[in-house]
Amino acid sequence: MTIRRARLADASAIAALIAGYSRQGLLLPRSPDQIQATIREFLVAHEGGRVVGSVALEFYGPRRNGLAEIRSLAVAEDSRSSGLGGRLLEAAVKRARRQGIARVFAVTRSAEFFERHAFVRARGGIPPEKVARDCALCPKAGGCTLQALSRNLAPAHAPQLLPVLAPARLRREPAPA
Numbered sequence: 001m002t003i004r005r006a007r008l009a010d011a012s013a014i015a016a017l018i019a020g021y022s023r024q025g026l027l028l029p030r031s032p033d034q035i036q037a038t039i040r041e042f043l044v045a046h047e048g049g050r051v052v053g054s055v056a057l058e059f060y061g062p063r064r065n066g067l068a069e070i071r072s073l074a075v076a077e078d079s080r081s082s083g084l085g086g087r088l089l090e091a092a093v094k095r096a097r098r099q100g101i102a103r104v105f106a107v108t109r110s111a112e113f114f115e116r117h118a119f120v121r122a123r124g125g126i127p128p129e130k131v132a133r134d135c136a137l138c139p140k141a142g143g144c145t146l147q148a149l150s151r152n153l154a155p156a157h158a159p160q161l162l163p164v165l166a167p168a169r170l171r172r173e174p175a176p177a
């Protein structure tokens with residue numbers, strides 16, 4: 001089983017995977033056309049010539065220190081509970097971190113799953129950026145029962161080594177005359 005970037009040819013399989021769960025009210029439906037148009041956001045899990053999982057990372061604003069949403073996280077029924085959902089989620093988080101994203105969030109009915117992966121319930125609810133982009137047009141917005149969770153990401157290059165090194169260097173320098 002491999003996790004890789006999605007290709008245009010994967011769009012129908014991703015749409016079919018998502019459709020099964022959107023009928024259960026667990027995921028928003030995404031048409032093959034919508035998926036093709038945003039294919040660069042998707043990662044897929046691939047096994048035996050078949051797409052068995054998907055996840056998308058949707059960016060908000062500038063990448064550096066920006067915000068990104070985990071979307072369309074789905075694992076085929078017969079591949080569930082073997083760690084694949086967690087691996088897809090962590091792969092998307094890794095991708096976000098590499099892009100300099102400071103915080104990822106998810107709006108979901110599967111809050112406990114995300115909590116197992118260091119997400120915490122967002123105190124302010126659904127981020128305003130998401131509300132403006134998607135919720136404003138949603139007919140269910142008034143009675144939304146989805147939960148927003150987020151995870152802060154440490155910067156890829158932690159700068160904390162500098163203050164440790166600086167005093168040592170200073171000590172070796174001769175005192176000013």
Ligand SMILES: CC(C)(COP(=O)(O)OP(=O)(O)OC[C@H]1O[C@@H](n2cnc3c(N)ncnc32)[C@H](O)[C@@H]1OP(=O)(O)O)[C@@H](O)C(=O)NCCC(=O)NCCS
Nearest residue numbers: 021026073074075080081082083084085086108110112113
């Ligand atoms: C959520 C989902 C991606 C998890 O995939 P997975 O491959 O089964 O996940 P993992 O194997 O990494 O982890 C499994 C554990 O996560 C927990 N878990 C799985 N789905 C969960 C859910 N919907 N809610 C809460 N916890 C869940 C369970 O404790 C499970 O452990 P168990 O198998 O011992 O019961 C998968 O269940 C799925 O596709 N669900 C439908 C779509 C969905 O709800 N997506 C998330 C919203 S973006």
